Amino acid sequence: MSPLNSRYSWGGDEHLVVQLDEAMSLEVNFEAMAMARLLQSQKLPGVIDVCPANASLMVRFDPDVIAPAALEDAVRQVEREVGDAPSLTLRTRIVEVPVWYDDPFTNETGARFRDRHQRPEGNDLEFAAIENGLPSVQAFIDRHSGSPWITSMVGFVAGLPFLFQMVPQERQLEVPKYLRPRTDTPALTVGYGGCFSCIYSVRGAGGYQMFGVTPVPIFDPARKLPDFADFMVFFRPGDIVKFRPIDGDEYERIKQDVEAGEFRYRQSPVSFSLHDFLAGPDAYNATLLEALHGH
Structure with a gap:
């Protein structure tokens, strides 16, 4: 400490x-x-x-x-x-979030605001791959979705989680924000700024790079889905998140489940030890992912 x-x-x-x-x-x-x-x-x-x-x-x-x-x-x-x-131990949960990376919605939005971007050509994912010295967009997606993230705080707009990558600092992805903020961002965009990933809970302005969209809500004022029975905001500080890449067909199938009120997040309770994580991040992350996949 x-x-x-x-x-x-x-x-x-x-x-x-x-x-x-x-x-x-x-x-x-x-x-x-x-x-x-x-x-x-x-x-x-x-x-x-x-x-x-x-x-x-x-x-x-x-x-x-x-x-x-x-x-x-x-x-x-x-x-x-x-x-x-x-040593400190946090009773929390690990949650899977499906993401359609390189989707048409964020790509179309990004194309409308290239005059506010460091790299007018290409899209945000291509820029992120270059910034991190990676050979391709897919290599960046693999890095972004390959390790868990901890919810360091929730706020800015209703229910928006700030997510910090659980890897040694020298392996953390870093991408600057737009030079000037956009006036539009699709709801449920998975964004990135500095060392933080996030999920935009609602449509609105934003300055983070846009990598994809998730079909699952994180803010549900009507509390229609079972995962929102206790509160309209899904994420809590300390939640651990694992992104899972999906394609357009699965995105549409999950959206239908959401609209029918049948979607449930894949999640599992875990006990997170900071001491054990710091002693061996990769091995500890593997145990966290086993808890998720075994649930």
Whole structure:
């Protein structure tokens, strides 16, 4: 865990922000999630919500119920407990997300906005392959879909997950965002910016590179599908995601299942140990994928 050099600041009268580090890393993100879960488990009177982010967390509270100084003392104690733990384990789940890579919808959208892109010729996938020194689009797709990703935070727009690749840093894919944001992005686009992948929950503006689309919703205000029975947002911080490439025919079949209310995500509960992952990422990822495929 990181040393206790975090920065505590206040957002108005109702928010405490804890910045754990200036840079995103799996270790710091894991610390933010561990702190958030421990704080939530304490059910402190006056604490309304705890939101972990990439390298920070924010606590919303009622100052009429808990004094700011008392809240800060409690959160600092939580940080010490997490920092002193020899290893941390996160009870979470691994989820499969089908993706139609190099699809006509994102390609058509990307073609309309090439004047905002670093490489006007070609499409976003071709640009991503070149940026990462890979020989082909398929090689990039294989890298993008070959390893799991952890949901480092959820937000920006309703239900949008930020996904961080679970591989050693020197093997992480990196792709810059568009030079200027688009005014349109298809709903359920799988995007990429910097070191983060994401899934656009709704249609709208965006600046991430577009690699494909998924046929499955991640934000369902009507809660029509069984996977949304508890909440309209599917992803939670700490969820582990495995992308699975599909073709256009399977995309249409899954969409029909979604429209009929019959689709269920393939998922499995897992216990994720940061210590064991860091000791051997590839072997540990293989055990995670076995849990998914065996479910």
